[in-house]
Structure formats: C-alpha cells, structure tokens
Amino acid sequence: MDSATPPIPLSAALRESWARCHRHGLDPDEPLPTHALARADLADRLEANARLLTFSRPVIENLYRQIDCPASTVLLTDSQGLILSALGDTAFLDRAARVALSPGVEWTEAAMGTNAIGTALQLGEVVTVQGDEHFFTRNRVLTCVATPILAPTGGIAGILDISTDARADLSHADALLRTTAELIEHRLVESLDDGFLTLRFHSRQDLIGTPFEGLAVFDESGRLLACNRAARSQLRLYREFPDTSFAECFATDWRRLIDWAALGHATPFPLRTAVAGTCVARATLRGQRRHSPAAETPAPPRSTVVDAINLGDERVATALATLATWAQESGPLLIAGETGTGKRHLVHAFHHDHAEQRPLVTLDCAAVAAGPQLRAETEHALRQAESGILYLIDSEALPYAEQVFLFRAASSSTRIIAATRVPLVQLHEQQRIPFGTFDACGGRRIELPPLRERSDFDALVRRFVRDACPDRPVYVCPDALALLRRHRWPGNLSELNNRLRLILALMGDDAGQLCPEDIPEELLEPVAG
Structure with missing residues (x-):
C-alpha cells in the first residue's frame, strides 16, 4: 500500500487531518528531525507558561496515578503545541524520546503529522489517535489521547495528552483527561489577580464550590474578563474568545448583584440566566476572597512593575x-x-x-x-x-x-x-x-x-481606586467614569490620582461605590471649561 494512503479506515476528523498533512507537504516516511529547541529557548517558553505549569502539576500527577498504566506518559504543551513537561514511567519516557515525545519538541500537525496533540490543537476538542491512524510511520507505535486546556480569557492555553504503547487500551482515558483539564482551567481562573467580582453558578447547588461549577470573573463595569469551560457551556458562549457582559448573560441587575456580594454572604441565591433558566449562584467581591491553607497553591512568578x-x-x-x-x-x-x-x-x-x-x-x-x-x-x-x-x-x-x-x-x-x-x-x-x-x-x-488622549482612562481610574483602598473593594459607577472623563486633566496621571484620593477620603471608610454624587463639583469645576 502507498505510504501516503491511510493503512486503516479513518474517522472523518482524522481523514481531514491527513489531508492537512499532505497540504503541509509532509511524507509519512520522513525520518525523525534531529533538531530540538535550544535549552535557553525552552527556558523562555517554560517561564512564559509558569502559571499553567504551576497549577497543572498537582492534578497531572494525580491523573498519572489514576491511569494506572505504567507504560505511559502524561504530557503538557503550550498553546503552540510545544511539549513543556512529561511525567511517566522512566522506561517508557526513554522509548517516547526516540520519537521526540519529550519537552522542547513541537507536536503540531505541521511538524508531526496527524497526532493527538496537534489535531486537538487544530480542532479544539478531545482527540484520540491510535497506532496506524498516525500520519508518520514512526509514530504508529503510539496510542494518544489529548484535550485542550481552555485559557481563562479565551482560546487555548495548552494541550493535555496521555500517550502509551499502541497496543494499550485508553478507552477510559477520555473522561479522566477532560476532568483533569477542567480542574486546571478552574484553578487558572481562581488564581487570576485581575477582576472585581467572582461569580460561581450551577443548576445544582451541591456543585457550587467544586471544579464543575460555572466560574466567571467580571470587571467593575460588568464585562466578562475570564471564565471556565463549565461557565461557557451553561451560558452558551461558544466563540473562541467570549466578548460579553453580565447584563447579556443574566437577567439580574448588575448593581443589585454587587450590593449582595458586598455583604459577604456565603449563602447561595437563585440567579436567572439569559439562556438556560434559573441556576444557583454565589458572588464575592475579589478583594474579599478568603484563602484557606488547604487551597493554597504556590504562586507563579508575578509580572514586573513595568x-x-x-x-x-x-x-x-x-x-x-x-x-x-x-x-x-x-x-x-x-x-x-x-x-x-x-x-x-x-x-x-x-x-x-x-x-x-x-x-x-x-x-x-x-x-x-x-x-x-x-x-x-x-x-x-x-x-x-x-x-x-x-x-x-x-x-x-x-x-x-x-x-x-x-x-x-x-x-x-x-x-x-x-x-x-x-x-x-x-x-x-x-x-x-x-x-x-x-x-x-x-x-x-x-x-x-497625555491622560486626555489615553484609551485606558477607565482602567486607570479603577487602578488608582484599588491602590487607594487596598483593604476594601470600591465599585466605580459608569456615570462617575463618564463625569471624570469630561475633565481635561492638565496635570494628567498625578492630578487624577490625587483627586481620586481626595474624593475617596471625603466618602469615608465604609463606602463601597463611587458615584457621580460623590464627586464635588468644585473639585473639577476650576479647569473643566
């Protein structure tokens, strides 16, 4: 049989993958490339994916134990299909390295033909590739299952893969793999530094507080900043990069939700979604998050001051x-x-x-x-x-x-x-x-x-308010932002920061919202014209 023809019948998805490989100009009998990513370049990619590595490591170790298949490896890649880590039996890792299934090697379809990692990256869903279904002959000793890890802000953060001998049975791995990916996604959203309000929701109250809950983070204006897979499913956010707001997803008034969250109640409450009826929810202002010792995870490297x-x-x-x-x-x-x-x-x-x-x-x-x-x-x-x-x-x-x-x-x-x-x-x-x-x-x-020409004015206001009130969250109303934007701010950032601190001081320590009536007219009047 011609090596360019699949040796066994393929599913529609894998036939399309083989067709893409041909369009890439690949030959099934190509030898294994000898080059790999330089050590310094791999170190850069590991640093760039520090959060993904930090929050995936504990659950990947648990996944490997649950698979209970010694001749296997669990792989984690970045969003470009480059393998970042490999966990598994030493003997099988040695065998996997012979087909470049090791850190520092790219496993996209363009580089490695039809394979679980590259095809999952292409399709954005769970993919299984068994033995002869691989495009390259050298990879047909493997059976692999891979699933995307969705990034909190949209798109794919990486790929989680289980690879083993072609004769092994991985029929039970799909569900384990997907659950592990959801655990990682949940941790990535929970650990975000940005955001004003966290909303947890599900149709079943007993799943609130578990990795199966819908988890979403909103900014002060109610725009969605991040969410996990369960939230996307329940809200039917099928676009790769969801661009929506609380008002578009739920029937409850945004300000009422903020007032409820500010009370710090842990009791779940009913919340009506725009598409799926009523669910049970819990809302917290992110400045009020409590950290339990059991839930603490090593913090990934923080961004620089610049x-x-x-x-x-x-x-x-x-x-x-x-x-x-x-x-x-x-x-x-x-x-x-x-x-x-x-x-x-x-x-x-x-x-x-x-x-x-x-x-x-x-x-x-x-x-x-x-x-x-x-x-x-x-x-x-x-x-x-x-x-x-x-x-x-x-x-x-x-x-x-x-x-x-x-x-x-x-x-x-x-x-x-x-x-x-x-x-x-x-x-x-x-x-x-x-x-x-x-x-x-x-x-x-x-x-x-100058400040009057900057497109990030609202974000600057919220940053200065957070810096001035580090111990309590203060919601800046859209009307207050509009009023502040009308001022020309000849003193730029320094003037804005100083005046916001004065406004907050006049509001008192118990205020939770900055509204137009909190901004004294005389504070902006001298230079407003």
Missing part, C-alpha cells in the same frame, strides 16, 4: 516595548511627556525591575545649568550613578556640549535616561537636543501620551 503600567493604551504599550528593547542595549533613553504623564514612575519601575540593588541618581538639569559648576556637577552625578541609572530631569535645559558629554557616557552598566516635558517634534524644530549625537550613541525615544 508590565503593570500597561492597561491597554496602544501608545503606552508601544512605549513599553521600546523600553524593553532599550533594556538590552547600551545607548541613552529620552522620555518625553507632559507634566504628570508618568515619566518618573516609568523610570522608577525600570529601576525596580532591572537595577534595584544599584543606584538611581536624579539630576535637575534646569537647576545645575544655571550654576557656575556645571561640568563638576554632571561629573559628580555620573560617578554617583556608576553601574546604575542617571536620570536627567528637563535635559533640554543643559547646554549642547553638556548633553553630548552625558549621552556619550551612556553604557550597558551606567544607564542614562533623559526626560523632557517638551514634545519631541518641538525639540527637533527648536534644535534643543543634539539628536545627531543621541542617535549615534544608539539612543531610543519614548513619548508618553
């Missing part, structure tokens, strides 16, 4: 991407932005993430430029900042020669960051910065947008 600045504005994201590139280089950095746009905060965040144990020295360029000891002052600042960061405020106030001297002093050990309140276009037109020297030294430029 990462936390990115709340969704495209220009800010571009600035942070430039900063990340600059971190690997040695030239100077120029940050432009109006007063209060976050230049100082960005510098301190970078220092925290990259040079916390080294000095951060600030030089007020406008002040030293007017003094008689200009060169002595700059040289002294450079010595203090050696192996750390020298932060130049209003750098355009320095004479050209002094700016050239400082830009040329930039290196991978002593970083030079210049800040200006003047727009970059204006600096070019007025020739207030020696951009020729700056560029020749490998300089990078960042321009932070």
